[in-house]
Amino acid sequence: MSVDLSIFQQSFFQEATELLNDLETNLLHLEDQKEDRELLNTIFRCAHSIKGGSATFGFPEIAQFTHGLETLLDRVRDGKVPVTGELCRVLFQSLDQMRALLAQGMGQSNLVPDDTELTAHILALSECEPGGPTATSSPEQTSQDAKSSSVADKFLLHFAPGPDVMRTGGDPCLLLGQLLEIADVESVTRNDLGIPPLLEMDPEACYVAWDIQFQSSESRDVILEIFDFVSDESDLRLEMVTPIEDENPEIATAIPTGQPAAPADNISRPETTILRVPADKVDRLVNLVGELIITQSMLNEVTLDFEMDRKPRLLEAVAAMERASRELQERIMGIRLVQLKHAYARFPRLVRDLSAAVDKKIELITVGEETELDKTLIEGLGDPLTHLVRNAVDHGLEGPAERKAAGKPEHGTIKIISRYEGGNVIIEINDDGKGLDRDRILSKARERGLVSESEIPTDDAIYAFIFHPGFSTAKQVTNLSGRGVGMDIVRQAIQGMNGSISLSTNPGQGTSFRIRLPLTMAIMEGLSLRVGKEVYILPLTSIVESLRPSPSDLSLITGKHPVVSVRGEVLSVLALHEWFGIDGAITNPCEALLIIVENEGHKVALLVDELITQNQAVIKSLEANYRKVDGITGATILGDGRVALIIDVPGLLRGMNHERGLATRAA
Amino acid sequence: MSRVALVVDDSTSMRQMVSYTLKDAGFSVIEAGNGQEALDKLAAATGGKVDLIITDLNMPVMDGLTFIKNARTKPSAKFTPILMLTTESGENRKAEGKAVGATGWIVKPFQPDQLIRVIQKVLPA
Amino acid sequence: MAVNQLEGSEAKSGVAAHVDQFLTFTVANEEYGVDILKVQEIKGYVPTTRIPNAPPEVVGVLNLRGTIVPIVDVRAKFNMEATVYDAFTVIVVVVVHERVMGIIVDSVSDVMNIPPSDIQPPPDFGARHSSSALKGMGKVGDKLIILLDIEAMLLGDTAALAA
Numbered sequence: 001m002s003v004d005l006s007i008f009q010q011s012f013f014q015e016a017t018e019l020l021n022d023l024e025t026n027l028l029h030l031e032d033q034k035e036d037r038e039l040l041n042t043i044f045r046c047a048h049s050i051k052g053g054s055a056t057f058g059f060p061e062i063a064q065f066t067h068g069l070e071t072l073l074d075r076v077r078d079g080k081v082p083v084t085g086e087l088c089r090v091l092f093q094s095l096d097q098m099r100a101l102l103a104q105g106m107g108q109s110n111l112v113p114d115d116t117e118l119t120a121h122i123l124a125l126s127e128c129e130p131g132g133p134t135a136t137s138s139p140e141q142t143s144q145d146a147k148s149s150s151v152a153d154k155f156l157l158h159f160a161p162g163p164d165v166m167r168t169g170g171d172p173c174l175l176l177g178q179l180l181e182i183a184d185v186e187s188v189t190r191n192d193l194g195i196p197p198l199l200e201m202d203p204e205a206c207y208v209a210w211d212i213q214f215q216s217s218e219s220r221d222v223i224l225e226i227f228d229f230v231s232d233e234s235d236l237r238l239e240m241v242t243p244i245e246d247e248n249p250e251i252a253t254a255i256p257t258g259q260p261a262a263p264a265d266n267i268s269r270p271e272t273t274i275l276r277v278p279a280d281k282v283d284r285l286v287n288l289v290g291e292l293i294i295t296q297s298m299l300n301e302v303t304l305d306f307e308m309d310r311k312p313r314l315l316e317a318v319a320a321m322e323r324a325s326r327e328l329q330e331r332i333m334g335i336r337l338v339q340l341k342h343a344y345a346r347f348p349r350l351v352r353d354l355s356a357a358v359d360k361k362i363e364l365i366t367v368g369e370e371t372e373l374d375k376t377l378i379e380g381l382g383d384p385l386t387h388l389v390r391n392a393v394d395h396g397l398e399g400p401a402e403r404k405a406a407g408k409p410e411h412g413t414i415k416i417i418s419r420y421e422g423g424n425v426i427i428e429i430n431d432d433g434k435g436l437d438r439d440r441i442l443s444k445a446r447e448r449g450l451v452s453e454s455e456i457p458t459d460d461a462i463y464a465f466i467f468h469p470g471f472s473t474a475k476q477v478t479n480l481s482g483r484g485v486g487m488d489i490v491r492q493a494i495q496g497m498n499g500s501i502s503l504s505t506n507p508g509q510g511t512s513f514r515i516r517l518p519l520t521m522a523i524m525e526g527l528s529l530r531v532g533k534e535v536y537i538l539p540l541t542s543i544v545e546s547l548r549p550s551p552s553d554l555s556l557i558t559g560k561h562p563v564v565s566v567r568g569e570v571l572s573v574l575a576l577h578e579w580f581g582i583d584g585a586i587t588n589p590c591e592a593l594l595i596i597v598e599n600e601g602h603k604v605a606l607l608v609d610e611l612i613t614q615n616q617a618v619i620k621s622l623e624a625n626y627r628k629v630d631g632i633t634g635a636t637i638l639g640d641g642r643v644a645l646i647i648d649v650p651g652l653l654r655g656m657n658h659e660r661g662l663a664t665r666a667a
Numbered sequence: 668m669s670r671v672a673l674v675v676d677d678s679t680s681m682r683q684m685v686s687y688t689l690k691d692a693g694f695s696v697i698e699a700g701n702g703q704e705a706l707d708k709l710a711a712a713t714g715g716k717v718d719l720i721i722t723d724l725n726m727p728v729m730d731g732l733t734f735i736k737n738a739r740t741k742p743s744a745k746f747t748p749i750l751m752l753t754t755e756s757g758e759n760r761k762a763e764g765k766a767v768g769a770t771g772w773i774v775k776p777f778q779p780d781q782l783i784r785v786i787q788k789v790l791p792a
Numbered sequence: 793m794a795v796n797q798l799e800g801s802e803a804k805s806g807v808a809a810h811v812d813q814f815l816t817f818t819v820a821n822e823e824y825g826v827d828i829l830k831v832q833e834i835k836g837y838v839p840t841t842r843i844p845n846a847p848p849e850v851v852g853v854l855n856l857r858g859t860i861v862p863i864v865d866v867r868a869k870f871n872m873e874a875t876v877y878d879a880f881t882v883i884v885v886v887v888v889h890e891r892v893m894g895i896i897v898d899s900v901s902d903v904m905n906i907p908p909s910d911i912q913p914p915p916d917f918g919a920r921h922s923s924s925a926l927k928g929m930g931k932v933g934d935k936l937i938i939l940l941d942i943e944a945m946l947l948g949d950t951a952a953l954a955a
Binding site for chain 3 (some may be wrong): 020322326330534535579580581582621622624625626629630631632635637640642643644645
């Protein structure tokens with residue numbers, strides 16, 4: 001029987017990747033919580049697990065490097081090594097090194113920085129003598145002393161198991177059985193002298209001892225190894241009697257050394273991607289399959305002894321079947337959906353490192369990171385987003401002094417906002433830095449012959465030049481994967497996903513990059529509501545609360561704009577029936593419902609008839625066959641097959657402000 | 668009726684490897700991600716009894732040594748062979764383990780056939 | 793009736809291409825025809841979901857096996873008298889420039905082969921039918937079929953569906 005360990009490598013890779021990500025998050029916390037024991041234990045376990053797994057599944061380099069780290073972390077969690085800024089730096093460097101080693105192990109790269117210096121540093125911190133444990137330990141404990149012999153030696157063994165051997169689940173007979181496998185027994189003497197009278201006997205204790213004379217070609221160590229578990233508590237003596245010449249020498253058989261299997265050349269790396277699926281997604285699938293089975297039996301029932309007068313029921317059953325199987329198909333596709341926060345995971349660390357390197361104070365805010373995208377899109381976004389964030393840190397944001405002089409807060413802010421818009425995901429990367437320098441870009445474009453001296457392109461055209469190949473100053477040569485990236489590559493990557501990227505900038509105020517990615521599908525948690533006879537869906541994430549106001553809470557500003565007071569806060573009321581031109585809706589808020597929605601800090605109270613229920617809505621594009629509709633961000637298909645439109649909260653807020661702006665200007 | 672093994676380790680890949688090896692050797696396997704989960708699964712097992720326990724030591728929620736100590740207090744697990752997964756630098760672990768009632772250990776990293784050989788020291792073939 | 797059925801009947805009659813074939817239907821007692829190659833399927837009328845602030849001829853959208861399809865009422869498009877939809881009302885699903893859309897008609901008639909020689913250029917109907925939506929007048933026996941340019945009708949300049 002031989003289990004091929006390479007089948008577990010994929011599992012190990014995924015686990016190791018997650019562990020390294022967890023480690024990073026924990027290290028980020030460590031800087032603020034130096035004394036947290038539980039945190040230190042968790043960090044230790046990350047390294048410990050990676051070490052164990054990498055050694056077991058055939059990655060000795062990773063195991064070797066991680067070994068020193070594990071020793072250090074063990075001492076840190078025991079309080080023997082203090083948590084200092086220097087320690088944290090070394091830990092972060094080690095994390096990067098482990099990532100590089102893992103990437104190498106996964107066949108993704110062959111560039112691994114030399115870690116001699118880092119390893120020495122780790123040793124120094126853990127106050128170990130240089131040259132401490134570094135070699136991967138051989139798993140076969142006796143391989144060093146493996147002394148395969150073609151001659152059988154004669155041995156005399158005295159084995160008196162300790163009285164408690166069986167209390168810990170041991171069985172001396174099994175051990176003797178193992179001995180029998182490697183020994184030619186000449187004589188066995190059982191020693192019963194230790195057995196007490198029956199009334200005094202503890203049935204769980206061991207009182208018997210053995211003296212065994214035997215021949216074996218195995219070494220002392222191999223023989224003694226059998227009794228490893230009980231040697232400390234037992235009386236165990238092994239003597240070698242004069243060696244005997246074997247008349248028929250057998251070819252020495254090497255003891256299997258059991259070296260960890262080296263990964264077979266990186267060619268046959270299993271192609272399977274592993275998906276982590278939340279259990280509730282799987283549960284919903286299971287439910288759907290149940291529905292499908294029910295509709296199937298409906299069909300069976302109707303078609304048995306079918307008569308034409310049963311046709312309506314047949315059609316009903318077929319329709320139900322179609323709905324259930326379509327939803328099943330969509331949800332299975334949905335399993336590939338992953339939250340954007342996984343693409344953002346590395347950014348807090350990146351921003352921290354970069355801002356320290358360039359001496360700027362930067363805050364990173366992410367909004368809408370629960371927006372889901374197909375896994376491949378998430379993976380494809382990693383590098384482009386990273387580059388945009390780096391750019392913002394490096395070029396976009398000013399240093400604290402410059403910001404102060406400009407009357408801005410010392411802390412620069414980078415915001416990554418994501419949301420659905422129709423059949424697309426929109427990701428915006430905004431900074432409140434100094435904006436793009438139009439004139440500089442124009443002169444550079446002229447330098448490169450992209451624009452003639454006399455031409456004066458529009459501002460948008462000028463800014464678009466930054467996407468031109470070779471245009472950007474690539475100050476950063478290496479990102480996490482060691483490749484240089486320019487804005488042109490960013491755009492190509494986005495276009496490769498059928499998306500588009502645009503930018504807008506405001507000198508002195510900041511720059512905003514807008515990435516649009518079309519989706520084949522997206523699922524959103526929503527709340528369905530009714531206005532008149534029409535059903536609409538609100539994204540759950542935009543909802544703050546709902547309430548039925550009393551007349552005293554309502555008033556009209558300048559006689560025209562309805563507002564409601566909620567715990568002292570005054571919010572505009574947007575009557576959806578007015579906005580969407582719906583007849584037959586309840587117009588009096590006190591008889592209806594106000595749903596308070598929020599986007600980027602702005603709130604408004606939507607007037608609706610009633611809330612229906614919460615559902616998971618598969619977002620369908622309205623634009624694919626129709627066009628963009630103001631205030632609507634897409635559609636979904638309800639359980640009964642009808643279409644419900646999804647409300648675009650940011651769009652509504654913008655439209656409302658615009659109108660109010662117009663109104664106040666006109667007033 | 669095949670023998671039942673309980674495998675306790677917070678590392679998924681490690682658990683998979685051990686489980687696979689055990690199943691290959693004819694065991695049916697129950698898995699747990701930490702000591703507490705292991706105790707729960709032990710209680711839920713048929714007759715509260717399993718034939719073999721293999722446990723890692725470093726785990727969140729409840730570590731291996733605590734788990735072993737607790738397991739030994741359950742009458743059905745009093746004499747169940749318990750093997751710890753240790754590392755070569757954990758010499759003191761072996762003694763600590765025995766003190767709380769572990770039967771033996773296997774040192775990481777190990778090959779599947781080594782695991783089987785160690786199991787044969789505590790369970791008949 | 794799906795387009796593949798038409799292929800079957802074709803194979804029997806040995807007619808080569810669909811190029812000259814039109815699906816004909818009735819709206820307010822007038823006969824119209826559209827290029828068969830643009831017709832995806834025909835389905836019975838089902839209520840649509842209204843789109844807020846849409847032009848009057850766009851009555852709403854419906855779910856066609858998971859795709860959201862906008863539906864245009866031909867009567868409203870050509871400013872004809874509105875009618876009540878009933879069991880015979882039909883939606884003709886067309887595909888124009890990769891967009892799937894539907895038009896509501898009173899009833900569907902037949903597939904007819906109208907070679908170009910039988911098609912006259914459209915007369916000027918004045919305000920009632922914007923002539924850009926017409927391909928021409930097809931003559932089939934004694935009947936005159938108003939051939940619609942479905943592309944221009946749904947996506948043309950005056951149309952509401954242009955993005």
